[in-house]
Amino acid sequence: MKKIVIAIDGYSACGKSSTAKQVAAQLNYAYIDTGAMYRAVTYYFLQHFINPTNPRGVEDALKKIGIEFHYNAKTGANETYLNGLNVEKEIRGMAVSERVSEVSALPRVRHCMVELQRKMGKKKGLVMDGRDIGTTVFPDAELKIFMTADFDERAARRQRELLDKNQLVALEAIRDNLAKRDRIDTTRAESPLRKAEDAYVIDTTHTTMDEQVNMILHMAREIINQEEFQNKG
Template sequence: MKQNKAAPVIAVDGPSGAGKGTITQMLAQRLGWHLLDSGALYRLTALAAERQGVDFTDARALAAVAAALDVQFEPTPAGEPVRVLLAGDDVSRELRTERCGENASQVAVLPEVREALLQRQRDFQQMPGLVADGRDMGTVVFTEASCKIFLTASAEERAQRRYRQLLDSGVDVNIDALLEEIRARDERDMNRSTAPLKPAIDAQLIDTTGLSIDEVLEKVMAASGQA
């Protein structure tokens, strides 16, 4: 698949739990555009590396795993996470575990891995348009995106959302430990030397704290000029 630079891109960045996943899928479905869940690519790399027994300190080997990923994204009913296939195996649930998220955060700091995945992400830019969900979509991957949005929310709000999500999935988790993990991940992601988590200079900031999904979608649609 070759990148079509004429296709419009709505780049949506922000920390984990800000609502990017749900909002970007709803937006893509509403517009009939393609969807890129860039975070899943890092989680897939981490998962594939773990399955292959690759050392997480071996940047070159991790980059090779990233370059060879056999991945497919399949649409799901509104409100449900995107179905992700790794070499034909449905790994959607496994990708959403805290362990996989932590491993992905370690993988994402490596320049070699980011370079291996950069063109793959850009290849998702196809007509009629792309909604890209990530942490550096507007600052690194799609710097010329027609619209850049940065979604955020308080760490407490994001921990509560993740807590309810995990409970609904039948996973028992401690809310205080979850909040601590989120804060630690924020600190690591915002201060990494390669593509730190931050809004693009021309991004529109939307704080989702206390807002419903429908309220956030309305704000994003308005900010993107698609309302």
């Protein structure tokens, strides 16, 4: 069967990662959470006191960072490994959330991660979510999705996610964090968050996870069938 690249972009807490994981599982595709990659870099910077405003320090740190994803049979999900250590739990905390947009806005960090992401997608059969997948990483992706949701709903979802991880964070702090990340993500000079011209918009405010997944699967299968038909012709 013909394999394609599915690029899913959008704001924080819109359900990108959860949706992308399920789409990948249904199609038997690889799934790459690029947000986790930037979180892993941020976590490394915090652990090693790397100053983002020091170009030489950033460059030296990036040479020491290795990021991989390994499948966890118990959870049924890929988990993030930083230099051989599982950091999936650590990178999801508020300490990393507070700094990840700042770190991911650095041109050298983005160049390094985009290069790695493109290597991961060479064989296609891939679902990748992030902020600039359809615009920068895979501008030729066969299917591009841009996800959005009401701001208050996003904040409530993020609070529930943190509670599921036994992290109690005030809703106002989460709102402030999301607003800050939105501002940085959409205004940074390097690969800002924006909808690709040929991306389909999915507003997840009032849709269920199953509805989101099914919408993308329907579009993906239509593209796959069309390309297979054209190849036969």
